[in-house]
Structure formats: structure tokens, C-alpha cells
Amino acid sequence: MTRILLTGFEPFGGEDINPSWAAVSLLADDPGVTAVLLDCTFDSAAKQLLAAVERTDPDLVVCVGQAGGTVGIELERVAVNLDDARIPDNAGRQPVDEPIEPSGPAAYFSSLPVKECVAAVRAAGLPASVSNSAGTYVCNHIAYTLAHLIATERPTLRGGFVHVPYAPQQVPSGNQPSMAVTDAANGLRAVVAAALA
Amino acid sequence: MTRILLTGFEPFGGEDINPSWAAVSLLADDPGVTAVLLDCTFDSAAKQLLAAVERTDPDLVVCVGQAGGTVGIELERVAVNLDDARIPDNAGRQPVDEPIEPSGPAAYFSSLPVKECVAAVRAAGLPASVSNSAGTYVCNHIAYTLAHLIATERPTLRGGFVHVPYAPQQVPSGNQPSMAVTDAANGLRAVVAAALA
Amino acid sequence: MTRILLTGFEPFGGEDINPSWAAVSLLADDPGVTAVLLDCTFDSAAKQLLAAVERTDPDLVVCVGQAGGTVGIELERVAVNLDDARIPDNAGRQPVDEPIEPSGPAAYFSSLPVKECVAAVRAAGLPASVSNSAGTYVCNHIAYTLAHLIATERPTLRGGFVHVPYAPQQVPSGNQPSMAVTDAANGLRAVVAAALA
Amino acid sequence: MTRILLTGFEPFGGEDINPSWAAVSLLADDPGVTAVLLDCTFDSAAKQLLAAVERTDPDLVVCVGQAGGTVGIELERVAVNLDDARIPDNAGRQPVDEPIEPSGPAAYFSSLPVKECVAAVRAAGLPASVSNSAGTYVCNHIAYTLAHLIATERPTLRGGFVHVPYAPQQVPSGNQPSMAVTDAANGLRAVVAAALA
Numbered sequence: 001m002t003r004i005l006l007t008g009f010e011p012f013g014g015e016d017i018n019p020s021w022a023a024v025s026l027l028a029d030d031p032g033v034t035a036v037l038l039d040c041t042f043d044s045a046a047k048q049l050l051a052a053v054e055r056t057d058p059d060l061v062v063c064v065g066q067a068g069g070t071v072g073i074e075l076e077r078v079a080v081n082l083d084d085a086r087i088p089d090n091a092g093r094q095p096v097d098e099p100i101e102p103s104g105p106a107a108y109f110s111s112l113p114v115k116e117c118v119a120a121v122r123a124a125g126l127p128a129s130v131s132n133s134a135g136t137y138v139c140n141h142i143a144y145t146l147a148h149l150i151a152t153e154r155p156t157l158r159g160g161f162v163h164v165p166y167a168p169q170q171v172p173s174g175n176q177p178s179m180a181v182t183d184a185a186n187g188l189r190a191v192v193a194a195a196l197a
Numbered sequence: 198m199t200r201i202l203l204t205g206f207e208p209f210g211g212e213d214i215n216p217s218w219a220a221v222s223l224l225a226d227d228p229g230v231t232a233v234l235l236d237c238t239f240d241s242a243a244k245q246l247l248a249a250v251e252r253t254d255p256d257l258v259v260c261v262g263q264a265g266g267t268v269g270i271e272l273e274r275v276a277v278n279l280d281d282a283r284i285p286d287n288a289g290r291q292p293v294d295e296p297i298e299p300s301g302p303a304a305y306f307s308s309l310p311v312k313e314c315v316a317a318v319r320a321a322g323l324p325a326s327v328s329n330s331a332g333t334y335v336c337n338h339i340a341y342t343l344a345h346l347i348a349t350e351r352p353t354l355r356g357g358f359v360h361v362p363y364a365p366q367q368v369p370s371g372n373q374p375s376m377a378v379t380d381a382a383n384g385l386r387a388v389v390a391a392a393l394a
Numbered sequence: 395m396t397r398i399l400l401t402g403f404e405p406f407g408g409e410d411i412n413p414s415w416a417a418v419s420l421l422a423d424d425p426g427v428t429a430v431l432l433d434c435t436f437d438s439a440a441k442q443l444l445a446a447v448e449r450t451d452p453d454l455v456v457c458v459g460q461a462g463g464t465v466g467i468e469l470e471r472v473a474v475n476l477d478d479a480r481i482p483d484n485a486g487r488q489p490v491d492e493p494i495e496p497s498g499p500a501a502y503f504s505s506l507p508v509k510e511c512v513a514a515v516r517a518a519g520l521p522a523s524v525s526n527s528a529g530t531y532v533c534n535h536i537a538y539t540l541a542h543l544i545a546t547e548r549p550t551l552r553g554g555f556v557h558v559p560y561a562p563q564q565v566p567s568g569n570q571p572s573m574a575v576t577d578a579a580n581g582l583r584a585v586v587a588a589a590l591a
Numbered sequence: 592m593t594r595i596l597l598t599g600f601e602p603f604g605g606e607d608i609n610p611s612w613a614a615v616s617l618l619a620d621d622p623g624v625t626a627v628l629l630d631c632t633f634d635s636a637a638k639q640l641l642a643a644v645e646r647t648d649p650d651l652v653v654c655v656g657q658a659g660g661t662v663g664i665e666l667e668r669v670a671v672n673l674d675d676a677r678i679p680d681n682a683g684r685q686p687v688d689e690p691i692e693p694s695g696p697a698a699y700f701s702s703l704p705v706k707e708c709v710a711a712v713r714a715a716g717l718p719a720s721v722s723n724s725a726g727t728y729v730c731n732h733i734a735y736t737l738a739h740l741i742a743t744e745r746p747t748l749r750g751g752f753v754h755v756p757y758a759p760q761q762v763p764s765g766n767q768p769s770m771a772v773t774d775a776a777n778g779l780r781a782v783v784a785a786a787l788a
Contacts, residue, residue, distance in 0.1 A: 070371070071368065071371040071372070071373065071374050071375070072365075072368070072370075072371030073371075074371075077673075078669070078671055078697070078698065078724070080669055080698060080700075080723065082668075082700070097706075105696050105697060105698075106669070106696060106697065106698040106699055106700050107669065107671065107696075107697040107698030108697055109671075109673070109697050115688075122369040122370075125365060125366035125369075126365045126366070126369075127365055127368045127369055127370065127371035127375060128369070128371060129370060129371045131724075132671065132724040132726065132727060133669070133722075133723040133724035135723065136723060168269075168322060168323045168324055168376070168380060169322035169323070171268065171269075171324045172319040172322075172323075172324055172325070173269075173319075173324065173326060174267070174268045174269030174270075174271075174324035174325055174326040175268065176268065177268050177374030177375070178268070178324060178374070178376075179365070179375075179377075180376075180377035180379070180380050182377070183365060183377050274476075275472070275474055275500070275501065275527070277472055277501060277503075277526065279471075279503075294509075302499050302500060302501075303472070303499060303500065303501040303502055303503050304472065304474065304499075304500040304501030305500055306474075306476070306500050312491075328527075329474065329527040329529065329530060330472070330525075330526040330527035332526065333526060464765070465762065465765045465766070465767065465768050465769070466759075466762070466764075466765030467765075468765075516763040516764075519759060519760035519763075520759045520760070520763075521759055521762045521763055521764065521765035521769060522763070522765060523764060523765040562663075562716060562717045562718055562770070562774060563716035563717070565662065565663070565718045566713040566716075566717075566718055566719070567663075567713075567718065567720060568661070568662045568663030568664075568665075568718035568719060568720040569662070570662065571662050571768030571769070572662070572718060572768070572770075573759070573769075573771075574770075574771035574773070574774050576771070577759060577771050
């Protein structure tokens with residue numbers, strides 16, 4: 001059976017939930033899926049991701065994070081070699097203008113078929129788009145770490161990063177867009193299916 | 198049993214669905230509810246609303262419409278005596294700067310407890326806010342028509358207008374916010390409960 | 395000579411400037427113009443406006459306020475009989491759901507030719523639109539006070555309310571739109587010219 | 592004297608003006624500045640840029656483009672090796688998912704001190720931010736071309752890409768943010784000063 005590793009993050013920035021893990025955990029019992037919760041920290045999250053890849057030896061890895069302010073599922077096309085945090089992570093660390101891999105390239109492109117994934121999410125009736133920046137916080141750190149692993153050690157692994165919007169309960173005053181967590185989960189299912197096709 | 202009249206609109210502006218009717222129709226079997234579909238036309242919709250009130254003699258009327266670009270459930274606080282259409286309605290009529298009721302007041306306030314309704318929607322984990330303008334298209338036309346009916350003929354009727362965001366499938370490219378139709382329906386349930394409390 | 399009364403507000407909400415007064419004061423030496431600075435308080439501002447009308451006996455009154463988050467000059471079409479403040483005014487007063495004039499109507503329409511004013515601003519190369527809500531803070535309070543004065547005591551006076559965006563220096567991080575104060579002033583000149591035409 | 596090459600683009604996408612060239616041309620007579628207009632085409636623009644660098648042998652190059660929908664001056668931190676056009680360029684060419692330099696790296700970081708530049712623009716009273724994506728259209732093509740030139744042939748040259756918002760006259764209906772062209776020009780002056788400091 002195809003082995004699929006999905007990761008989501010714990011809440012950060014004072015939030016009670018993180019829709020990335022809320023959605024990923026809904027896929028935990030899907031065939032072939034291992035769902036792993038990552039700390040929202042620069043130091044631990046990468047180690048947890050690498051350990052999970054080692055442990056599960058997956059064919060596909062999709063790491064998922066929260067992108068507050070976005071409207072749909074965003075397929076990240078680029079991961080940059082840069083940590084530049086606007087707020088401290090959950091361990092209190094706030095790197096500014098630091099490379100993730102001092103000897104690594106400035107960026108990697110995702111090895112997911114991002115446009116096919118976008119089309120699949122839209123075909124499921126949900127908003128989606130390709131994004132050219134995953135920011136410079138823990139999400140991008142994980143996206144770059146995964147791409148660097150693929151480039152340097154696991155050339156047959158396919159993987160990438162996906163951002164999901166806020167969950168509705170995170171924006172009670174209606175000043176930011178959101179997506180139902182069940183919709184985010186269905187969007188991720190479409191991403192996985194397209195990535196495996 | 199308390200009688201509740203809910204209305205939603207047919208699609209307009211080239212859309213395939215209208216989330217107002219999609220959500221209202223999910224409440225059609227709730228206790229006491231009559232759900233009525235309105236044309237998206239200045240002329241017919243008001244007649245259909247008035248006929249439905251006549252027919253069902255409700256205790257509460259909540260008319261619902263689509264507000265593209267909004268993020269949450271919006272409780273409309275004001276209805277103005279003005280038709281000013283940016284696009285033609287579904288019958289091809291496009292009134293510009295016309296009063297709805299030539300002898301009516303400039304505006305009515307909603308007779309719904311709008312802030313209690315907002316609080317109830319938020320307590321259900323969904324975004325909501327009070328809005329001070331329902332626009333000047335068919336939605337406001339219906340909001341004003343209902344308020345004028347209450348003011349002039351049915352002083353004990355409680356009623357108002359609520360806007361819901363686009364459904365996710367209306368915004369595939371993710372350039373506008375949306376709300377799952379089941380969430381919109383649950384938000385409307387919270388509005389109804391708060392209005393009856 | 396035609397007498398024109400223009401008002402702008404002092405800063406509020408922790409800001410250092412209010413673009414409404416910054417722009418209005420650039421018109422202070424225009425022919426026929428009296429420019430008056432209003433407190434950003436529910437109680438004083440209306441008194442200051444009424445005193446200025448009494449003192450200058452104007453043919454035209456344009457009251458101007460700041461609308462954070464907007465992109466262009468907004469011609470307010472409706473003023474509602476409601477004070478509902480999200481934050482305290484500069485005197486520390488925060489009315490909630492209070493009528494402005496207990497015996498007044500729910501709303502007034504502006505006596506400015508709002509669409510002609512919008513067209514004039516756009517012809518000057520600047521963004522403009524008609525707005526159907528001036529909110530429920532001090533701006534709307536002044537808009538309603540002016541409209542009520544016109545309706546009850548000065549039927550030949552023409553007047554209304556205009557919102558201007560943030561000035562650029564108020565949004566250094568670029569998270570909200572803004573308009574150069576000289577552009578806002580030129581937009582107001584176009585509004586005045588159209589209102590007098 | 593320090594030699595500064597500034598470039599702006601001709602209009603595209605049906606617009607009458609391009610604020611990048613409108614602003615850059617206001618700096619054409621500043622000391623040391625050569626201002627060059629680029630075609631908005633994937634093929635010609637890069638050639639024009641490289642020829643201008645050859646001709647003027649600059650110490651600093653700042654290429655400027657229009658970013659519709661943005662609020663402030665955006666200092667682009669990353670240029671990616673990808674042409675992916677949503678609309679045809681002014682020569683009718685619309686590359687999809689093509690590398691700019693087949694043997695080049697996935698991305699380059701700007702050699703401008705982007706945060707110092709942002710601080711300088713803000714100190715001038717104008718909105719500014721660091722951006723992590725210059726898109727995948729002609730702007731990014733030029734940003735990557737410049738960075739590749741610096742990396743491969745002109746290691747002492749400092750240069751990067753800056754986006755400016757729409758000019759006010761491009762958004763008459765006020766549905767998108769804008770910046771006065773004189774403000775954009777002053778923002779670019781602050782960028783140049785910070786880049787040379």
C-alpha cells in the first residue's frame with residue numbers, strides 16, 4: 001500500500017486550535033495515512049518531521065500549516081532558505097534573517113504537482129490556488145527542510161507544503177476569511193489523490 | 198408552535214447557486230419552519246414575501262441573501278428606502294435611485310435583536326457581525342419591504358434580514374472569502390434561536 | 395460669494411493625525427471656504443458644527459471624517475439615527491445603541507448629489523464611490539446632526555458627509571490602504587465643485 | 592559619482608499608465624540616475640536591462656514594477672527561476688511553468704538591504720514592507736535576470752526589485768488600494784538612499 005505521511009501543527013500565536021492539525025487528524029484513518037503532529041517551533045518541528053519520515057518511509061509527504069488571512073487551500077510552490085520570524089515560536093525562539101541550511105540553495109521548488117493539486121481541490125468544490133511564498137516562519141522552515149531532504153537524501157520521495165485558512169471559530173468577529181475544517185480535510189484528500197495520480 | 202418563515206434567493210449575476218437558499222433549504226424541516234424561495238427580482242420577490250407572510254402568519258421572519266465578499270453571517274441593522282442596482286435583476290430590471298415606498302421613511306431599523314443574534318452565531322463557533330448596510334439591490338428591497346410591512350400592518354411580527362457569504366464552490370480561485378453551506382445553515386439556526394429567545 | 399463650510403476631525407483612536415482635518419485645512423484658503431476643526435466627541439462635535447453653521451450661514455456644508463481601511467473618497471448617502479461606539483470617543487464617552495435624536499427618523503439621505511460628486515472625484519484621477527453607511531461612531535453622529543438640521547431648520551442648505559482614507563503615514567507597515575493628503579484635498583475640491591454645480 | 596540605474600515598465604494588461612515608470616521617470620534627473628523604460632515582455636525586457644547595465648556600468652540597480660492590489664512599496668527579497676504567466680505579455684507571449692535560466696538555481700535573494708530600505712521608506716512617512724514573492728510574471732523575470740547577472744558576472748553590483756501599488760487613476764472605483772505617484776517616487780528615493788548607505 002502507498003504510504004502517506006501527513007503533518008499538521010499545534011496552535012501558536014495565542015490561538016486555541018490550529019486548523020492544519022484539525023484537518024490532518026480527520027485523515028488519520030484514511031488508508032495508508034500516518035498523521036503526525038508537529039510542534040510549532042523552529043528546532044523541534046524539523047526533527048519531528050525527519051524522524052517521522054525515517055519511521056514511516058513514506059511515498060508521499062504533505063506538510064500542512066495555517067495561513068491566517070487566506071481564503072483557500074494554498075499549494076506552496078517555493079520554500080526559501082530563510083528563517084525570519086515576526087513573532088517568537090512556541091519555544092520562545094525568534095530567528096531573524098538566518099539561513100535554514102547554511103550550505104543549501106536559496107530555495108527549492110515543491111515536488112508536488114501543484115497545479116494538478118489545485119485543480120483537484122477546485123473539482124471538489126473548494127477554493128484553491130498556487131502560492132509562491134510560504135512565508136519565513138515555521139511553515140516555510142518545514143517546507144524547506146522537507147525539500148532539502150528530498151534533494152539530498154530521498155530523491156524518489158514526493159512531498160510539499162500546503163497552507164489552509166483559519167477555522168471559522170478563530171475569527172468570530174468576521175474580520176478574516178475562514179474555511180470549515182471538514183472542507184479543509186476534504187481539500188487535503190483531493191491534494192493527496194492528485195499527488196498520487 | 199412558533200411559526201417561522203425563512204426566505205432565500207435564487208441565483209443571480211451568472212452564479213449557479215445562491216448560498217442563501219442553499220442554507221435556508223437545510224432548515225426547511227426544522228420545527229415550525231416554512232422555507233420559501235424568492236425570485237431575485239425587484240418586482241416579484243416582494244410580492245412573494247408578502248404572500249408567504251399572508252399564507253403562513255409567522256411569528257418570526259428571517260430573509261436571507263448572498264453578500265459576495267463578506268466573511269461571516271451579517272445581521273442587517275438598517276434597510277433603506279432606495280433601489281439602486283449595479284446590475285440588472287433576473288427579470289432584466291435595473292432601477293437607479295428609485296424609492297421603494299414613495300411615502301415611506303428613509304430607513305427602518307431591524308426588529309431582530311441583532312447583537313444577540315451575532316453573539317449566538319459566534320457562540321456556535323462561526324463568524325458574525327452587525328452590518329449597517331444591506332446595499333441597494335434586491336436584498337435591501339426585501340429588507341425594507343419586510344420592515345415596512347411590520348411598521349404599517351404587523352406590529353407584533355419580528356423580522357429582519359441576514360446576509361451569508363459565498364459558498365466555497367462559487368470562489369474556486371480563492372479570491373473571495375466563503376462559508377460552508379452547512380455552517381451558514383447552522384449560523385441561521387443560531388439567529389432564529391436568538392430571535393425567539 | 396458662495397459660502398462653504400468644511401469640517402474635519404481631530405485625531406482619535408491613538409493616531410497622531412486625522413486625514414480629514416489634514417485635507418480640509420489645505421482648503422482653508424480656497425474662495426468662500428471656512429474650515430472648522432471638530433472634536434472627536436459625540437457631545438462637543440455636534441455643538442461645534444451647529445455653532446459654525448450659525449456663525450457662517452453657509453450655502454454648502456461638507457463634513458469630512460477618516461474611514462480607516464477604505465481606498466477612496468466615499469460620499470456618504472445615508473446617516474442613521476444611532477450612536478453605537480466600538481471605542482470611547484476623545485472625551486471617554488462610548489454610547490451603545492442610543493438614538494441621536496429620540497424623535498427623529500431612523501435615517502436621512504444626504505442632500506449632496508453623491509453620484510455627481512463621485513464622478514467629479516474620478517474625473518480628477520482619484521478613486522471615489524458612494525457609501526451607504528457612515529458607521530455609527532462620531533462621523534455618522536455628525537452626518538445625522540447635519541441632515542437633521544437641514545430637514546428641520548435649514549431646508550435650502552445643501553450638505554453631507556464625506557469619508558477619506560488613512561494618510562500614508564498612518565499605515566507604515568502597509569497593512570491598510572491610504573491616500574496622499576494632497577490627493578484627498580483635491581478630491582474634496584472636486585466634491586465641493588460638483589455640489590455647487 | 593555613484594551611478595544608479597533605475598528601470599520601470601510600460602503599461603500592460605490594458606492599463607494606460609504603469610506607476611513604476613511614472614515614478615521612476617520622476618527620478619530621472621536626480622544626481623547619478625539613469626532611468627530606463629522596459630517593455631513589458633519576457634523576451635525584450637531582460638535584453639533591455641542587460642544592455643542598460645552594460646551601457647551605464649552602474650553601482651546600484653533598482654528595477655521597479657507595478658503590483659496591483661498592494662498598499663505600499665514592496666522590497667522583493669526573493670526572485671524565482673520560473674516564468675508562469677496568467678496573461679500574455681505585451682508581445683503576446685505567455686510562458687507557463689518555464690525556467691528563466693535552465694541551469695540557474697531555483698531562486699536568488701536580493702542583494703539590496705531590504706529591511707533597511709523598508710525602514711527608510713517608512714521614515715519618509717510612506718507604507719512599505721518586505722515581500723517574499725515577486726510573482727512569476729515579467730517583474731520576477733527581470734528580478735531573476737538581474738540577480739543572475741550579479742551572481743554570475745557582476746559580483747560587486749548591488750541590485751534588486753521593488754514593487755509599487757497602482758496609481759490612483761488606475762482604480763477610479765476605489766476597489767483596490769493605490770499610492771500617489773509622487774509618493775511612490777519619494778519612496779523609491781528612500782530605497783536608493785538606503786541601498787547606497
